[in-house]
């Protein structure tokens with residue numbers, strides 16, 4: 013690929029031609045080999061279950077992408093036992109060797125970028141650039157964890173020496189891994205949000221069990237193969253599949269889990285938080301949950317920029333990003349002008365088979381999301397005004413997939429419940445505000461605090477950064493009003509109901525969450 017091009021969510025809008033030709037080639041290969049039976053990976057072995065489930069494409073439900081194992085409680089315990097057994101050797105390996113192995117895994121992910129990206133586009137319904145972005149981000153998250161480990165020299169720090177007379181004291185702070193780490197991930201960024209936490213847990217010396225969403229076992233299997241092929245010893249990385257409420261719940265209830273990273277919905281995350289608290293002692297619980305992310309546009313904004321950034325964030329990945337811009341607050345003097353632009357741009361978005369180059373919006377992930385969309389639209393049509401969209405697409409090629417038109421709504425009463433609930437669909441609600449203080453009051457009046465964006469003057473931006481309650485905030489960004497974070501540039505995490513650790517992934521303070529501190533005091 014053209015050496016100078018670095019793929020990120022901020023640069024993906026104008027990729028070199030070669031990226032498309034390589035994606036098309038990988039897609040053709042992938043389509044020629046669909047429908048295999050994929051095992052779980054436990055203790056380095058391929059493990060099959062007696063029950064299976066089919067993984068179908070949300071763009072065409074006739075297409076079976078693969079068959080996967082419906083793992084149960086027994087497999088949960090097997091995987092945890094394998095991780096336990098592998099822990100002593102892995103945790104005592106010099107951290108430099110772990111870094112080398114994980115860099116190898118990141119390189120394999122890069123090598124397989126197009127293959128995994130093609131599978132992602134078919135399995136999740138992401139357009140090709142979003143799919144490639146997810147995969148590239150995974151490699152960068154793992155590399156960032158390696159870089160942090162190196163930069164901090166394995167987190168061994170000399171402390172002060174006690175002022176003793178007749179003795180010499182040395183005190184050393186050492187960060188050490190907890191043990192067996194569980195990674196439970198969502199459907200929408202299946203490689204980044206499995207591989208990112210996995211990379212952090214592994215490089216710090218934990219061994220892991222990863223459980224992907226039932227909608228996305230395939231791409232996570234391809235990720236697991238990268239870890240395996242990099243040469244991680246058997247049992248260090250285990251990959252299990254099956255329903256969250258059975259195998260997932262069995263993993264959560266096991267005393268053999270020493271720490272967990274869960275990324276997913278608020279409801280499941282809070283249930284896991286409470287269930288996990290029933291152990292014999294408190295264990296680290298990193299939760300990355302939902303969002304209801306506001307975009308604020310002031311009377312001084314560059315409206316062209318605002319419109320581009322908002323549409324990208326509202327409808328990228330069909331609104332199924334935790335960081336999607338689902339609420340838009342616009343100051344009265346520029347309201348009509350901006351809303352006209354937003355509607356115009358929305359009407360130009362191309363919906364269809366997400367693997368096709370020209371397509372921006374693919375299908376939503378599954379039937380339940382498709383039905384939710386129709387339910388929300390009925391409610392919004394009754395209580396507000398649908399400016400554009402509001403329909404499912406059922407003609408011709410659309411008839412076999414879960415295609416929903418991107419929807420903008422205004423005139424929705426400010427106390428309507430859909431101003432506060434995460435819909436996780438291509439639907440955004442718009443309100444006219446009299447002042448910026450009013451916009452800020454609405455923006456913060458939700459349980460979530462993940463991302464937020466503003467378009468306005470320097471003075472207004474300063475005010476916004478100070479007042480907004482969110483972990484990732486953007487100003488005047490055409491690349492995305494509330495979306496498009498990248499490790500090392502925009503560490504990603506949420507406040508309030510959007511997260512538990514208060515520290516963002518892909519940033520300075522993240523890796524430490526995967527280790528507990530031990531002080532070594534020695535008197536000579």
Ligand code: NAP
Pocket residue numbers: 196197198199200201205223224225226227254255256257259260261262264275276277278280281283284300301302303333334335434436462504505506510
């Ligand atoms: P989800 O329904 O909460 O599922 C997340 C994961 O939890 C899946 O692997 C699921 O497995 C599993 N699970 C369900 N019940 C479980 C249980 N009782 N015990 C253990 N595991 C269980 O979320 P999703 O629909 O996949 O993803 C969308 C949500 O993720 C949105 O709310 C979004 O905002 C959030 N998200 C947050 C971030 C962030 O960084 N803050 C990033 C991306 C997404 P099954 O699929 O088998 O049920």
Ligand code: MG
Pocket residue numbers: 067068069070135226227228
């Ligand atoms: Mg599927």
